[in-house]
Structures are given as structure tokens and as C-alpha cells.
Amino acid sequence: MEIKVLKSYKELSSTVANVVKRQLKKHPLSKLGLPTGDTPLGMYDELVKRELDWSHVITFNLDVYLMNVDHPESYQNYMRKNLFEKTNIYPDHSHFPFRPTSAFEDKIAGSMGIDLCILGIGTNGHIAFNEPGSSFLSRTRVVDLDEQTIEDNSRFFGSVDDTPKQAITMGLGTIMESKKIVLMANGDHKLNILNVAMNGEVTESIPASVLQNHDNVKVFYCD
Ligand code: GLP
Numbered sequence: 001m002e003i004k005v006l007k008s009y010k011e012l013s014s015t016v017a018n019v020v021k022r023q024l025k026k027h028p029l030s031k032l033g034l035p036t037g038d039t040p041l042g043m044y045d046e047l048v049k050r051e052l053d054w055s056h057v058i059t060f061n062l063d064v065y066l067m068n069v070d071h072p073e074s075y076q077n078y079m080r081k082n083l084f085e086k087t088n089i090y091p092d093h094s095h096f097p098f099r100p101t102s103a104f105e106d107k108i109a110g111s112m113g114i115d116l117c118i119l120g121i122g123t124n125g126h127i128a129f130n131e132p133g134s135s136f137l138s139r140t141r142v143v144d145l146d147e148q149t150i151e152d153n154s155r156f157f158g159s160v161d162d163t164p165k166q167a168i169t170m171g172l173g174t175i176m177e178s179k180k181i182v183l184m185a186n187g188d189h190k191l192n193i194l195n196v197a198m199n200g201e202v203t204e205s206i207p208a209s210v211l212q213n214h215d216n217v218k219v220f221y222c223d
Contacts, residue, residue: 013042033117054089062128065164097168101140117178125206129169138171
């Protein structure tokens with residue numbers, strides 16, 4: 001798999017925003033899979049600047065913490081703040097994983113699947129919240145977060161104790177059914193895991209390595 005290395009975070013953000021832009025220009029009724037975390041923030045900024053028509057777009061977020069959705073760090077709030085309230089997307093066109101998880105899967109299937117899925121990567125190789133050991137066939141489900149993930153994400157919550165320990169995530173099987181996938185990674189602390197995932201053994205202990213089995217993945221990295 002080829003990793004395209006970009007010169008700066010700005011370039012990473014605008015490159016991925018342009019992939020989304022092309023998708024929406026060509027297919028205004030696209031279904032997008034969307035990530036959260038620090039990495040995609042610049043991409044959302046760039047997307048907002050492009051003033052695209054989101055009125056026919058349907059979005060499916062990759063994951064949510066099992067927590068109060070009104071919490072400032074909930075992914076629902078993150079998406080509202082960074083993208084949704086700055087575009088003309090219809091509120092009922094944006095979906096987050098929910099229980100029963102099979103109903104969320106039905107929603108994706110009922111909209112004929114995800115056309116373009118944007119992913120980040122965790123330092124342990126997770127994609128969405130599919131932690132090491134997740135089955136490549138997994139579907140949307142409730143998961144316990146890995147210690148490493150809780151530690152990494154505690155920066156948003158002030159302490160490990162206050163960081164959610166569970167989440168609902170799209171499964172690897174769900175993500176792999178996306179027609180196109182873009183993975184973005186920022187920072188040299190991601191380089192090693194990115195290399196292992198893209199060029200190493202395809203194994204459930206490195207969830208992102210499943211992407212080697214997909215025939216339309218683009219990987220963008222900047223340090
Ligand atoms: C979080 C999210 C992932 C995200 C990853 C990397 O735990 N659930 O979807 O890709 O961690 O986040 P960041 O971009 O903040 O490093």
C-alpha cells in the first residue's frame with residue numbers, strides 16, 4: 001500500500017478535503033463515513049471553507065463514546081461544532097452509532113452503503129474504536145476501550161478516570177464495505193503504527209492492517 005507523505009498538516013487537511021469535495025461534486029447524494037479526534041479537525045475546517053452543498057449528503061459517524069451526548073467532548077458535539085452547524089446538512093441526515101446496533105447497520109445498508117469513508121488511526125492501530133483483537137468481520141457493536149486508547153484520549157477529558165471506557169463503533173466488516181476509504185494520520189508518533197499496518201502482516205492484532213485487503217484505499221500522512 002502506498003502512503004502519500006504531505007509537507008504539512010495544512011496540506012494533509014486540504015488534500016483530504018479535496019477528496020471529499022470531488023466526491024460531493026460528482027455524487028451530490030453521497031454517503032460519507034466520518035471520523036473524529038484531532039487529526040480531521042483541519043480537514044473539517046477546509047471543508048467548511050469550500051462551501052459545498054451538503055443538502056443531499058448522508059453521513060455516518062464511525063464511533064461514539066458511551067456517555068452523555070450533551071457532554072462537551074461527545075462526538076455528537078464535536079461534529080455539530082466542527083462541521084454540521086457550518087454546512088447546510090439536514091440534521092436527520094447525520095447518523096451516529098446507536099443501540100440496537102443492528103438498527104444502525106440497517107440504516108447504512110438501507111442507504112445502499114458508504115461511498116467514501118474517512119479514517120484516522122490510533123497509536124495501537126485501531127480504526128474507529130476497533131481495538132486490537134477485533135474481528136475483521138465485526139459489525140457495529142459496543143466495545144471496551146483499550147488501556148492505550150483510554151490513556152491517549154484522556155487528554156480530552158482531563159484524566160484517565162474521567163475518560164469513557166466504552167464506545168459504540170462501526171465494525172471492521174462494516175468499514176470495509178465502504179466503496180472508497182481514505183486514512184489520514186498526523187505526527188511522527190503515528191508513523192511506526194502506520195508502517196506496520198500498511199506494510200506488515202495482515203492481522204487482527206493490528207486492526208488497520210485489514211485495509212490492505214481493500215482495493216480502494218488512499219493513505220495520507222504528514223509528520
Ligand atoms: C480516536 C477515534 C478514532 C481516531 C483515533 C485517532 O480514539 N475513535 O476514530 O481515528 O482515536 O485520534 P487522533 O486523530 O486524535 O489521534
